[in-house]
Amino acid sequence: MNPVNYLYLAALLFTIGATGVLIRRNAIVVFMCIELMLNACNLAFVAFSRMHGNLDGQIIAFFTMVVAAAEVVVGLAIIVSLFRSRHSASVDDASLMKL
């Protein structure tokens, strides 16, 4: 098997995640989709790392995880406070930018 397949898999997962972000309204699910996209990227990085024979790709993936963790913490906090004030977790309800 060609390890390039990992990249195809990563691309597929990324695309699924992106589509999910676009079509789901529940903020939590949207968030999960974003996590999925990040994970897809990580997979690609790891595959690249193996391809190039050095560990830099893994380092990047590691940092991605850390940043994702930070993002999740803040993002979920936002969702919670949004829910508190609007009693809804739908991203469409937060449309104050409308006209």
Place this chain on the structure above:
Amino acid sequence: MTAPLQLAATTTLAAGTSTGEAFQFWILGTVAVIGALCTVFMKKAVHSALCLAGTMIILAVFYLANGAYFLGVVQIVVYTGAIMMLFLFVVMLVGVTAADSLKETIKGQRWLALVCGLGFGILLFAGIGNASLNEFNGLTQANSGGNVEGLATLIFTKYVFAFEITGALLITAAVGAMVLTHRERTERALTQREMAEKRVRDGKHLPPLPAPGVYARHNAVDIAGLLPDGTPSELTVSKMLRQRGQIRDVSAEALNDLKALEQRAEERLDRTEIEPATFKREASK
């Protein structure tokens, strides 16, 4: 190290891939894609989260197969273990049972999303297909001193600034999350008396709220009591349930059951002259 890990290690130290890995890839890859699709399309957030967790575990296995032992473990421990749990907590806070409608409300959004997604995917595939990625060096050399040690060397030398900055970022994020979710009390708490007076002043509901219509079900507090005319009163249900939209009404079936039961009891007791009133709710349905 566990057995699969060792298996992966022996294979990935070489530049190529073994049949075992191919087998593993195709099976687990399919599962991962299905998991991802389920994440997107499950109606309930809890299900989505569970599917995502599954996908992530599979990814962890792929990491291991690619020689990223440290990352594989971190993926399971930190990501699947900690972050996904956080998700579940929030899902519970917001409401486990609430199912989203998957009906699209924005005109053209779904089509555009699908077109963009497909297009983007095709482009990515084309890009990967075009790239000359046939050379695989393998990690034999890089992992020779141990994967964790190798990563550590890099993190604390070449990437030390990035590392420190991500540390700062984490702390900031933690503080930020606290600030966002924490509500500071800005004035003195009202005494009970003041609260009572305020209620009177505001002309709010003064007496205690009515009790729910308890119809001995598995969770009867979420069933609204019926007003004399037979309509359910939302006031009888807890505010939190109201907000989550988790009020159930006493279903017509249950009422009919009740009616049948009563009728049978009447028959048995030979008291048939009383005809119970039909529920408006039933009629309107």
Place this chain on the structure above:
Amino acid sequence: MENLIALLIAAPLLGAAVLLTGGRRLDAVGHWIGTILAAVSFVFGAILFADLLGKNAEDRTLIQHLWTWIPVEGFQADVTFRLDQLSMTFVLLITGVGSLIHLYSIGYMEHDERRRRFFGYLNLFLAAMLLLVLADNYLLLYVGWEGVGLASYLLIGFWQHKPSAATAAKKAFLVNRVGDMGLSIAIMLMFTTFGTFAFGPVLGSHEKPGLVEGASEATLTGIALMLLLAACGKSAQVPLQSWLGDAMEGPTPVSALIHAATMVTAGVYLIVRSANIFNLAPDAQLVVTVVGGVTLLFGAIVGCAKDDIKKALAGSTMSQIGYMVLAAGLGPIGYVFAIMHLVTHGFFKAGLFLGAGSVMHGMNDEVDMRKYGGLRKYMPVTFVTFGLGYLAIIGFPGLSGFFSKDKIIEAAFAKGGTEGWILGGVALLGAAITAFYMTRVMLMTFFGEKRWQPDAEGHEPHPHESPKSMTIPMIVLAFGSVFAGGFFSIGDRFLHWLEPVTGHSHGDSPVSALTVTLATMVVLVIGVAIAYAQYGRRPVPVVAPRGSLLTRAARRDLLQDDFNHVVLVRGGEHLTRSLVYVDHTLVDGVVNGTAASVGGLSGRMRKLQNGYARSYAVSMFGGAAILVAATLLMRAV
């Protein structure tokens, strides 16, 4: 001795500066400061005159270089003064008559609370006029040229609270500006033709012309015509004459000094100064004579119809300057006589105006001659001086005007050919009309029965003789009007004095000098006789009769003002108003229209911003896809 030249100008300039910035503290002595500084200037002029007289005719040119004014690559204008016989003549006329009129004004303006400022303006005028005649290049002359225009503007509009005065002042300045445009174009032409506009290099002397000889006749004609335009503006020649009549709104001493004796003759100075240019541009000379001839008749006709004594005199001024311009246009035959008539005219016309001022002074500022009559008994000094001026202007034998005007008529005939006959005829006709209208003025003012009535408030004027400070200048000027012409002509003194600057030729007249003189006498008598028949033998009606078509047209300045009003003022108003509209709707409208259409477009685009984060995410995602596609395409290409 050259260093005195700057002092000539500096004295009145200092006076102007002190009087105009000094404030109320100087109110009590301001008029004396002004008069004394004017007199100082005259004294300097006299000293310089004596100095010049002591030199040979060829050496009578003094140059004083003060500083380089505008030094720019290839362009240099200096503050340099040139005092030669021509400018000397003017200096004496300006400072002499100027000083007398300063003196006169002390009495005339006695009751005006802004007298100090009046003297400041008068001094400013003297300085500017001296600068005009002393400048050694055309650009510096231009400074004086506009300077006198400014002084004239300020003085005509001195009684600014009268809207008519303010309007007249503005009109004078504007019409003059049209002339100034000519002067500036002339200077530009000179610069591009000769590379300089200093008198010395450009003009040379009359024996040995300077750079002008190298230029084409077309260019020289252009320059000459532009100079003529300038002269027309300043000297109130047709077609730019319309301001002079209105300029009589100014105080009478101003009319005497600026609008009779000095400033209005600047055009003649300009033409005579530029003699070497005109000599080489015969076409332009012809135009000059035509302008002079037309104005001569125009002014005279207007002068016949006016009932306002000052306006009648203004018409006369116009006409007399027409004589000078005519003479100047004749070339070397006429230059000297143009200047000579200018000087004698300076005396008698200033005297006449001062007399008119004296009459007005005694008549509660009434200017309508129909409300005078019989004043000779009430103001004898004024009567005598005015009468002498009158005799001088009509050319009564032996008096100043006789000598100078007669020479001009002679010179006109001497031009030769058909032109000579026409010009001579016009000049003769002008002399007849002059005799007519001046006799009319004289008769209506000083003879006949008294015709004044109490004004609306019941004050009846009490005509009386003016104070000494006013009569003395009148007497001095009357003296000049009587004797100057004779003094100049006997032994051709004036001719010899000016000839080194202007050059002179006799021409060959088809008619003898005696014939001309006799003809002049004849038309003079005819003019006086007609006037006497009309105004001396019959009582003058207090209300002006309707009069003939020509009279009515002449009363309205031969309709020229109406023409200006309809074509220029109205047309201009329409033009500016429509331009304001165009600016607002079209020029601004294009911009605002663009803004509006962009606004409309963005209003539509705004609908795309529906506020849903997911919509934005789609566009971001689509953008990312396009970027990836573009990257791939670029790689593929």
Place this chain on the structure above:
Amino acid sequence: MSFPLLTATAALPAIGAIATAAVPAARRTAAKWLALLVSLATLALAIIVLVRFDPDGARYQLTESHAWIADFGVRYELGVDGIGVALLALTALLIPFIILAGWHDADPLETGSKRWRPTQGFFALILAVEAMVIISFEATDVFLFYIFFEAMLIPMYFLIGGFGDRAHAGSDEKAAAQRSYAAVKFLLYNLVGGLIMLAAVIGLYVVAGNFSLQEIAEARANGSLDMATNTERWLFLGFFFAFAVKAPLWPLHTWLPNAMGEATAPVAVLITAVVDKVGTFAMLRFCLQLFPEASKWATPAILVLAVISIIYGALLAVGQRDIKRLVAYASISHFGFIIMGIFAMTSQGQSGATLYMVNHGISTAALMLVAGFLISRRGSRLIADYGGVQKVAPVLAGTFLIGGLATLSLPGLAPFVSEFLVLVGTFARYPVIGIIATFGIVLAALYTLVLYQRTMTGPVKPEVSAMPDLRARELLVVAPLVVLLIFLGVYPKPVTDIVNPAVKSTMSDVHKKDPKPEVEAAK
């Protein structure tokens, strides 16, 4: 390294602006004095620059050069030539007068209000504009120039929109609406110009590889930098458009009357006498030096536009009913003269144009500031509301007349020298255009004298009968300007000496020689 004198002239007002803005709300007067002192100190520095500048020395003097954005070849390069130093001095000279004239323009409407801060802002903004204008005159790096050319729009926007003329015919709301319209119009016009220029600046970088004016001009002169004809023309147009908007040239002028009409008189002076000069200055410095061939190519069209500006501006000035708008249109006419002088491509024209920039600054300042004093007394900008002012306030009327006479270029006053040089310079090469432009002097007399006649002469209107004459502060503003007008009219040599060498260099940049006089040419 020597003391960075040029940086200091710009930095001083900039620091002064910050300091003025930081003065506490209640200490308004202190802020005013601070601003005035800073502007005077800047003037002192400008005089030092003037003294240290050697007209016959190198073209750019007192140069400073530091790396700034190395990746794009952007450098912090300053240097002044004769033209720059003259305008630098003009700017530094006018600002103290502007501050002094606007002493009470930003005072609180009710007395005793403690929390009123805009006063500080007003003076700080004026100083900020000064700093930016000065550095624009000094910058020899195209990018550096561009930044400040654009940045000065920001303080100007707030000066126009935030501190309007209190003498307004309509209601307060209407006044505010018109003011913000004027401010937005000003901003948009200049921004559009600036954006187009930005494109040209980037294009220049692509072609030339750096932003240094001196290097590019040198490379152009010795032929090592060759531009395709079309490239050069497009770049030229990009630059010229921005400068023509700023200048302003017909038909891009309509922002000026609005801006000058709505702003307070000192700010109007700031716009027309200081800020707009950057546009004409930049035409001389950047358009001609960087794109000599394209400049020559565009000359006929620009001259036609300039002549239209002259006549059109003057005619519209005649038709105005509002004193300040009248002055604005007169300025448009004068800017036409300046642009005409620049593009006549003769020494006289360009020297005259530079001199014109200086003189126009002084004369417009004199006229506009006195007009501002007049307007503040009566509370109306309409000409028809005045009459007979001369009788009650003779000094005011007198200074107004002198300002007006300067505007109509009376010989003996400074503007005459420059106007005549421009006309002569234009006439030498383009006689027809020169003659048409000469009509402008008649129209100038018309609008000035009509304005004077309607406001100052005639019977005294009851509303103006109690009008006080100029106060000491106001006289202090006007008197030096009047003296300067007369002095430079009689003895302009100090300025021409500085300007001439710079003009000579510019002429050699565009490879143009003055036409020879006809008589010499014939020989």
